[in-house]
Amino acid sequence: MRRGLAALVVAAVVVVAAISAAQSQATGNGDKLNVVASFSIMRDWVAIVGGDRVEVSALVGPGGDAHVYAPTPRDARIVGAARLIVVNGLGFEGWMDRLVQASATRAPVIVASAGVVPLPPPYPPPQAGEGRVGDRFGNRPAGIDPHAWQSVRNAEIYVSNIRDGLMRADPQGRGTYEANATAYIQELARLDAEIRRAVATIPPARRKVITTHDAFGYFAADYGIAFIAAQGVSTETEASARDIARIIRATREQTIPALFFENAVDPRLVRRIAAETRARIGGTLFSDALTAPPGPAATYVDMMRHNIREIADALR
Amino acid sequence: MRGRGGVMFIYDVLVSPFAEFEFMRRALVGVCGLALGAAPVGVLLMLRRMSLMGDAMAHAILPGAAIGYLMSGLSLFAMTTGGLIAGFMVALTAGALARATELKEDASLAALFLVSLALGVVIVSARGNSVDLLHFLFGNVLALDNETLVLIAAVATVSLLTLALIWRPLVLESVDAGFLRSVSRSGGPAHISFLALVALNLVGGFQALGTLLAVGIMILPAVISRFWSRDLTAMTVSAAVTGIVSGYCGLLLSYHAGLPAGPAVILFAGAVYCASVLFGPCGGLLRGLVSRRHLEA
Numbered sequence: 001m002r003r004g005l006a007a008l009v010v011a012a013v014v015v016v017a018a019i020s021a022a023q024s025q026a027t028g029n030g031d032k033l034n035v036v037a038s039f040s041i042m043r044d045w046v047a048i049v050g051g052d053r054v055e056v057s058a059l060v061g062p063g064g065d066a067h068v069y070a071p072t073p074r075d076a077r078i079v080g081a082a083r084l085i086v087v088n089g090l091g092f093e094g095w096m097d098r099l100v101q102a103s104a105t106r107a108p109v110i111v112a113s114a115g116v117v118p119l120p121p122p123y124p125p126p127q128a129g130e131g132r133v134g135d136r137f138g139n140r141p142a143g144i145d146p147h148a149w150q151s152v153r154n155a156e157i158y159v160s161n162i163r164d165g166l167m168r169a170d171p172q173g174r175g176t177y178e179a180n181a182t183a184y185i186q187e188l189a190r191l192d193a194e195i196r197r198a199v200a201t202i203p204p205a206r207r208k209v210i211t212t213h214d215a216f217g218y219f220a221a222d223y224g225i226a227f228i229a230a231q232g233v234s235t236e237t238e239a240s241a242r243d244i245a246r247i248i249r250a251t252r253e254q255t256i257p258a259l260f261f262e263n264a265v266d267p268r269l270v271r272r273i274a275a276e277t278r279a280r281i282g283g284t285l286f287s288d289a290l291t292a293p294p295g296p297a298a299t300y301v302d303m304m305r306h307n308i309r310e311i312a313d314a315l316r
Numbered sequence: 317m318r319g320r321g322g323v324m325f326i327y328d329v330l331v332s333p334f335a336e337f338e339f340m341r342r343a344l345v346g347v348c349g350l351a352l353g354a355a356p357v358g359v360l361l362m363l364r365r366m367s368l369m370g371d372a373m374a375h376a377i378l379p380g381a382a383i384g385y386l387m388s389g390l391s392l393f394a395m396t397t398g399g400l401i402a403g404f405m406v407a408l409t410a411g412a413l414a415r416a417t418e419l420k421e422d423a424s425l426a427a428l429f430l431v432s433l434a435l436g437v438v439i440v441s442a443r444g445n446s447v448d449l450l451h452f453l454f455g456n457v458l459a460l461d462n463e464t465l466v467l468i469a470a471v472a473t474v475s476l477l478t479l480a481l482i483w484r485p486l487v488l489e490s491v492d493a494g495f496l497r498s499v500s501r502s503g504g505p506a507h508i509s510f511l512a513l514v515a516l517n518l519v520g521g522f523q524a525l526g527t528l529l530a531v532g533i534m535i536l537p538a539v540i541s542r543f544w545s546r547d548l549t550a551m552t553v554s555a556a557v558t559g560i561v562s563g564y565c566g567l568l569l570s571y572h573a574g575l576p577a578g579p580a581v582i583l584f585a586g587a588v589y590c591a592s593v594l595f596g597p598c599g600g601l602l603r604g605l606v607s608r609r610h611l612e613a
Binding site: 268 | 339
């Protein structure tokens with residue numbers, strides 16, 4: 001009994017220590033600009049443009065799903081302590097408005113996608129009884145695909161917006177932010193050219209894939225690769241024979257060379273579809289989140305390089 | 317000409333899904349194999365008043381399969397072995413508890429299967445995502461690979477052969493356990509082998525229909541057949557046929573109406589069950605009404 005009590009006390013102390021550690025981390029060290037980004041890709045950009053002058057954290061970390069994130073009280077504290085908040089916008093982080101309100105922060109919110117030409121979602125809205133594609137809470141404004149960062153040209157707009165936001169929040173760092181952003185935008189231009197070269201190696205008739213990802217609309221529009229929706233095989237519902245038959249038929253009729261399904265789809269089902277269509281099973285594509293550092297998509301540039309390599313390998 | 321169109325229509329509705337798509341043929345072969353093996357087991361379960369036992373064991377398989385999954389991912393062998401061991405263990409434990417404590421066997425089973433279900437869900441969630449969990453709970457009859465089909469066929473073969481061996485003592489024990497005990501000692505071993513068969517068939521069905529529905533293709537055809545015959549052989553045969561027909565029609569439903577395949581198979585069997593409850597010649601509702609009136613007249 002006594003031992004149990006002691007264990008409880010120790011546990012309580014550990015919890016309190018962890019909370020205060022998190023708190024001091026959240027408030028950061030005094031001289032740096034404390035920025036909160038909504039998810040890993042925004043965080044990557046803020047860190048690159050901000051350099052040494054900013055301390056940036058992401059609310060939804062690497063690998064997390066920012067569509068359906070449920071903010072915690074700790075997030076509200078982090079947002080409350082931030083001097084600048086960077087979000088994607090276009091309805092991607094439906095939970096963000098409530099979080100900003102709840103934290104009662106007066107920090108400016110930078111919508112990094114401002115100025116991007118929005119596209120309609122790549123998939124028509126699912127009909128009744130079919131698998132829903134996209135986010136589960138209907139936060140997204142109808143008719144807008146929020147994954148604008150999948151186009152490297154748009155990424156340049158994002159980075160400029162982040163640069164401007166940082167300069168307004170920390171005018172002394174102007175020079176640093178401008179230099180970092182300019183260097184990075186040059187890197188993005190090289191990346192864009194690299195992707196176009198990779199696409200050019202694919203015969204035009206083979207530039208199409210079947211996918212369950214709903215995040216590649218901007219990529220498709222910019223680089224001329226068709227992403228055809230595998231409707232009904234979503235991660236949330238059980239596929240019916242009709243859905244699978246439809247996918248197989250579409251793949252056969254349009255002679256689509258490759259399937260890119262999310263990891264979340266039953267691998268046996270993917271193999272079955274591939275076997276019946278003679279399409280290749282493509283590797284993993286990353287769309288909504290970066291991977292933790294040792295992974296293949298630890299930065300935005302790595303992610304885009306990885307994706308185009310996988311796509312080109314599967315289609316060539 | 318018109319007749320020809322009609323034939324084409326029937327062909328399109330009933331045959332062409334299977335002719336065009338291999339996954340449909342595989343699913344059909346899978347449910348046929350399951351129905352053949354599981355239907356006789358289901359009939360015996362029902363005769364022995366152990367229909368709910370099947371359900372309990374199906375849930376009990378989950379943690380075993382989940383441990384297999386934890387150790388080696390979606391490996392068929394690991395999941396099958398784990399499920400088999402867990403299912404069998406729960407059945408034996410329930411029997412032992414019933415003898416050792418004051419609780420009746422059904423009560424211990426109820427307790428054990430709820431615990432196993434919760435444990436299984438926890439174990440799967442520890443490693444996998446929601447899709448893996450869905451796969452565990454509902455299976456995927458549309459994604460049967462060669463290994464799984466071989467497993468289903470092997471299960472059906474083993475269970476039919478074993479039943480041929482232990483059929484007599486099993487039936488005798490179901491009808492008059494005291495008599496069997498007085499003439500032979502085969503009752504105990506037969507009962508244990510029978511439990512093993514139940515677990516085996518559920519593990520086979522688990523891959524296609526998941527823990528929650530695997531027992532459906534075992535029990536529903538058996539219960540349905542009871543409404544159509546009182547003869548054991550006829551019941552067994554009609555249960556197997558009902559299982560196969562439900563599988564075929566359920567897959568067609570899934571194909572034409574876009575329903576999830578596993579639940580569609582079980583739902584179709586459920587519809588047949590409703591019809592049998594109403595119209596079955598052996599104990600159906602209408603039959604009961606008619607014969608009562610007959611007596612009154």
